[in-house]
Amino acid sequence: MTAKPAGEKSQRKPHIGRWLVCLLAVVLVVPLIPYTFADRGNVPNPGADLWREVRQREAPVTGTTQVKGVDTGVLINIRGEQWRQFRMQTLLPAGGMVLGAVVGLIALFYLVRGTIRVPGGRSGKRIQRFTEYDRILHWSTVFLFYLLAVTGLVLLYGRFLLIPLLGPDGFAVTASACKEAHNLFGPLFFVVLVLLVINFIRSNLPKWVDIKWLLKGGGLFGGHASAGYFNGGEKIWFWLVTLFGLAICVSGFVLLFQNFDQGRQLMEISHVIHSSLALLLVAGSFGHAYIGTLGMEGSLESMTTGSVDANWAKAHHDLWMEERAAKGLDENAAPSPEQQSPPGKTAPGYQT
Amino acid sequence: MFAEFVEGPFWYFSLGVFVVGVAWRFITMLRFGTRRDLSVARASAAVGALRTNLSRFLPRREVAGRIRVPVVAGYLFHLGLFALLLFAAPHVEFIKNHITGFGWTPMPHWAFILASEAAFIGLLVLWLHRVLNPVTRLLSRADDHIAAILVFVVMLTGCLALFQSFDGLRVTHLFLAELLLLYFPFSSLMHALMFVPSRGYTGASLGRRGIHA
Numbered sequence: 001m002t003a004k005p006a007g008e009k010s011q012r013k014p015h016i017g018r019w020l021v022c023l024l025a026v027v028l029v030v031p032l033i034p035y036t037f038a039d040r041g042n043v044p045n046p047g048a049d050l051w052r053e054v055r056q057r058e059a060p061v062t063g064t065t066q067v068k069g070v071d072t073g074v075l076i077n078i079r080g081e082q083w084r085q086f087r088m089q090t091l092l093p094a095g096g097m098v099l100g101a102v103v104g105l106i107a108l109f110y111l112v113r114g115t116i117r118v119p120g121g122r123s124g125k126r127i128q129r130f131t132e133y134d135r136i137l138h139w140s141t142v143f144l145f146y147l148l149a150v151t152g153l154v155l156l157y158g159r160f161l162l163i164p165l166l167g168p169d170g171f172a173v174t175a176s177a178c179k180e181a182h183n184l185f186g187p188l189f190f191v192v193l194v195l196l197v198i199n200f201i202r203s204n205l206p207k208w209v210d211i212k213w214l215l216k217g218g219g220l221f222g223g224h225a226s227a228g229y230f231n232g233g234e235k236i237w238f239w240l241v242t243l244f245g246l247a248i249c250v251s252g253f254v255l256l257f258q259n260f261d262q263g264r265q266l267m268e269i270s271h272v273i274h275s276s277l278a279l280l281l282v283a284g285s286f287g288h289a290y291i292g293t294l295g296m297e298g299s300l301e302s303m304t305t306g307s308v309d310a311n312w313a314k315a316h317h318d319l320w321m322e323e324r325a326a327k328g329l330d331e332n333a334a335p336s337p338e339q340q341s342p343p344g345k346t347a348p349g350y351q352t
Numbered sequence: 353m354f355a356e357f358v359e360g361p362f363w364y365f366s367l368g369v370f371v372v373g374v375a376w377r378f379i380t381m382l383r384f385g386t387r388r389d390l391s392v393a394r395a396s397a398a399v400g401a402l403r404t405n406l407s408r409f410l411p412r413r414e415v416a417g418r419i420r421v422p423v424v425a426g427y428l429f430h431l432g433l434f435a436l437l438l439f440a441a442p443h444v445e446f447i448k449n450h451i452t453g454f455g456w457t458p459m460p461h462w463a464f465i466l467a468s469e470a471a472f473i474g475l476l477v478l479w480l481h482r483v484l485n486p487v488t489r490l491l492s493r494a495d496d497h498i499a500a501i502l503v504f505v506v507m508l509t510g511c512l513a514l515f516q517s518f519d520g521l522r523v524t525h526l527f528l529a530e531l532l533l534l535y536f537p538f539s540s541l542m543h544a545l546m547f548v549p550s551r552g553y554t555g556a557s558l559g560r561r562g563i564h565a
Contacts, residue, residue, distance in 0.1 A: 132421075132481070132484055132485055133421055135480075135484050136421060136477055136480045136481060136484060139480050139484070140473070140476055140477060140480060143476060144476075172518070173518045173520050173521060176512075176515075176517050176518055176521070177512040177513075177518075177521055180511060180512045180514060180515070181508070181511070181512060184465070184468060184469070184472075184511050185472070187469060188469055188472060188473050191473070192473070304484070305486075306484075
């Protein structure tokens with residue numbers, strides 16, 4: 001036997017290496033051939049169903065979990081995204097437009113109509129209209145309502161309006177403070193609202209004369225519209241405050257007391273009800289505040305001093321004045337503060 | 353910087369003014385002394401002082417109906433305020449760390465919320481009564497309104513800072529509370545401490561004459 005030359009052995013090694021590479025390529029590629037020729041559209045991704053279930057793109061699915069609690073079986077809440085889109089794309093722009101439109105209409109009305117004066121001027125006679133308890137209830141409600149309105153509007157619109165002014169850090173502090181105040185004063189508003197409703201409900205029951213008052217536009221556009229102790233507009237506002245206010249309170253409690261297992265969906269619905277009605281009520285309150293202050297001379301006095309001028313009462317609540325006259329109450333009407341006090345002095349001018 | 357100032361020098365300054373100011377008010381009152389009564393006592397002055405101190409917690413029957421709202425509001429406000437002042441968890445911790453060196457069991461969170469709700473509605477109604485009632489409106493001075501507003505904003509910032517999420521809110525609350533300490537001895541807020549000797553003096557002088565006041 002002759003020994004093989006060293007060069008032949010060295011030539012065989014690359015040859016084997018090429019075979020191994022080819023074998024590896026075949027092992028890797030051949031299994032892919034069926035996939036290459038298959039109709040890809042009909043091959044389901046084995047993971048797709050799983051992730052569809054997880055993301056719940058089609059419908060909420062409740063799974064099972066060791067964690068016991070409300071919604072713990074839901075990995076991703078699809079309705080949360082729907083709620084978020086409603087809040088951002090519908091509620092915020094619509095609410096802003098309603099508030100802006102109401103302010104604009106009031107400003108336009110004021111420019112056209114101006115302050116409605118007391119017909120015939122002030123008589124100098126004061127008529128008792130609201131008790132001190134009435135007024136304490138009213139102003140407590142006003143204070144809490146606007147505190148909740150401002151803090152609520154900061155939570156709704158602050159991201160857009162306040163971040164440019166305060167910066168992200170400043171807004172974070174403000175939003176946190178507003179949230180705490182909103183949560184703290186909300187239950188107080190409910191208590192005061194219930195007391196207010198109980199106090200005023202009898203005199204706000206609807207009557208036929210209120211329909212006539214509404215048909216005449218409350219006399220705002222000319223003519224006289226008869227009214228009793230409260231007119232049709234005041235009664236509508238009372239019932240709006242009552243019904244919307246109670247709905248706002250109940251939905252607020254659903255949001256505030258999360259320890260009653262109400263779940264995300266109910267809370268999302270509650271938030272929509274809470275914020276939508278609150279925005280409408282805030283818009284309505286602008287009209288109420290306008291007609292009670294700038295819009296009509298002599299109205300604010302009824303809630304500050306408790307009494308009104310006799311001519312104001314005759315012009316705006318003539319049926320109430322007739323009732324009083326029938327009872328003989330106005331013979332002792334108090335003289336006005338101007339008549340009662342020396343110059344430079346103020347006097348209460350009403351009885352409690 | 354501001355937080356360090358509020359928690360450090362300004363805290364000690366306001367506390368010092370409060371203590372010295374209250375002591376000065378009491379010393380001034382005691383230095384007035386009492387007029388010597390030469391008549392024979394018909395009843396015990398001490399019993400009269402005690403009786404008046406207790407009886408004034410309830411309104412007189414003749415006016416109870418008319419002043420029901422401010423009486424209820426007054427109780428809500430004062431009881432709520434003192435519950436917050438002495439038993440709110442952050443206050444107990446503050447008193448332990450800065451004043452006494454020891455603390456006590458604070459009230460639970462739900463009690464804090466109830467106390468603050470009671471205090472807020474009570475203060476609001478009392479202030480509205482002050483400005484809406486013709487008699488109290490005429491009797492009120494700027495001091496009364498400043499005191500009410502100051503107490504309100506101190507309580508409000510305290511509740512806003514309840515969860516201490518932002519240190520700025522806590523420091524704001526502390527700063528306003530220090531302003532209240534500075535204002536306290538020189539204002540009608542002194543009634544919080546003066547009501548006992550005031551009622552006692554009236555009760556003693558009338559009680560000595562045999563009058564149940």
